[in-house]
Amino acid sequence: MKEKLLKILTDICPDVDFETETSLVDDGLIESLDIVAIVTEIMAEFDVEINVDDLLPENFNSADAILELIESKKN
Amino acid sequence: MKKITDYSELSTKIMSCLKNKAITNFYLSKDEILSEISAEHIYIEENDSSLIILRKRETHYSMYYYLWGEFPDFSFLPAMAVAETAMREKDTALKEADELLVSAGFCREFMRNRMSRPADISNNQVSPRIRTAEKSDFDGAKQLLYNNFSSLTGCLPSDDSLMTAIGEKRILLHDSGGLLHFEKTKTAYELRHLCTNENARGKGIGGELVAAYHSMIDKKSVVWVRDGYAPAEKIYINNGYTRDGMYSSVLIYK
Numbered sequence: 001m002k003e004k005l006l007k008i009l010t011d012i013c014p015d016v017d018f019e020t021e022t023s024l025v026d027d028g029l030i031e032s033l034d035i036v037a038i039v040t041e042i043m044a045e046f047d048v049e050i051n052v053d054d055l056l057p058e059n060f061n062s063a064d065a066i067l068e069l070i071e072s073k074k075n
Numbered sequence: 076m077k078k079i080t081d082y083s084e085l086s087t088k089i090m091s092c093l094k095n096k097a098i099t100n101f102y103l104s105k106d107e108i109l110s111e112i113s114a115e116h117i118y119i120e121e122n123d124s125s126l127i128i129l130r131k132r133e134t135h136y137s138m139y140y141y142l143w144g145e146f147p148d149f150s151f152l153p154a155m156a157v158a159e160t161a162m163r164e165k166d167t168a169l170k171e172a173d174e175l176l177v178s179a180g181f182c183r184e185f186m187r188n189r190m191s192r193p194a195d196i197s198n199n200q201v202s203p204r205i206r207t208a209e210k211s212d213f214d215g216a217k218q219l220l221y222n223n224f225s226s227l228t229g230c231l232p233s234d235d236s237l238m239t240a241i242g243e244k245r246i247l248l249h250d251s252g253g254l255l256h257f258e259k260t261k262t263a264y265e266l267r268h269l270c271t272n273e274n275a276r277g278k279g280i281g282g283e284l285v286a287a288y289h290s291m292i293d294k295k296s297v298v299w300v301r302d303g304y305a306p307a308e309k310i311y312i313n314n315g316y317t318r319d320g321m322y323s324s325v326l327i328y329k
Contacts, residue, residue, distance in 0.1 A: 026262045028295065031321065032102040033161065033169070040093045052086045052105050057261050
């Protein structure tokens with residue numbers, strides 16, 4: 001699942017190192033409009049429902065954080 | 076148009092739009108949405124391929140869109156709707172949506188460029204002529220903002236927001252007649268408004284206010300500057316800001 005996620009993230013923001021970065025939002029490496037694009041793609045790819053309540057910086061600060069969000073929605 | 080009174084209804088519609096891979100310029104947080112709903116400021120218009128969210132202001136509506144198919148007929152819009160879309164050069168879909176809005180009857184008023192300054196821990200010397208505003212400064216601060224910024228496109232704070240900003244010490248005043256207003260987000264500070272009285276311009280007041288603001292913050296700072304407005308951009312460049320690639324298009328439906 002992480003590989004699929006990393007591919008989605010890299011397609012949206014090819015200049016960002018999602019494997020190592022842990023402050024994607026805090027350091028301004030991804031913008032609000034990137035988060036919308038990411039949410040759109042992960043909802044389609046992983047068949048989960050992300051809502052406005054989940055659009056918090058801490059949920060998108062790293063690939064692992066996004067993965068946790070996806071897994072929490074699957075459960 | 077339908078007034079929205081229930082956050083979960085709007086949240087569900089937004090989720091449905093994202094499932095449809097909609098293009099959007101809507102990035103309000105849950106707290107901002109709740110605040111606007113409780114103030115009865117949120118209206119929507121929807122059809123099979125779009126959700127339009129309108130945020131009522133004193134003189135106009137701010138328009139946000141989710142678009143995923145055929146463009147709607149915007150004739151339902153009340154007079155004076157302002158739509159601003161932030162994008163970068165690589166955001167092709169947003170650029171296309173912006174152009175399609177122009178084709179659908181919106182007029183492009185101007186563009187803005189975002190400028191950023193990294194966090195700076197150096198101690199800037201603050202002019203003794205600058206202080207944080209107090210409640211008694213409300214009327215003067217509001218007047219200064221309304222004299223210097225358009226009520227349509229100037230992103231002016233509501234009375235409640237201005238009073239809150241004063242209470243949280245986010246309004247700086249210069250005794251020669253200048254004002255700086257900033258907001259704090261989780262990741263950065265945003266310089267929202269910088270202005271001086273007309274007869275006080277060219278005396279370095281703007282620069283002093285910006286330096287004072289920088290002495291108060293410990294994170295990155297961003298500011299949106301009207302494209303082509305050299306005096307403002309010069310102040311920011313002189314204070315360590317650079318364009319960071321994000322820009323916006325401001326459209327009005329009249």
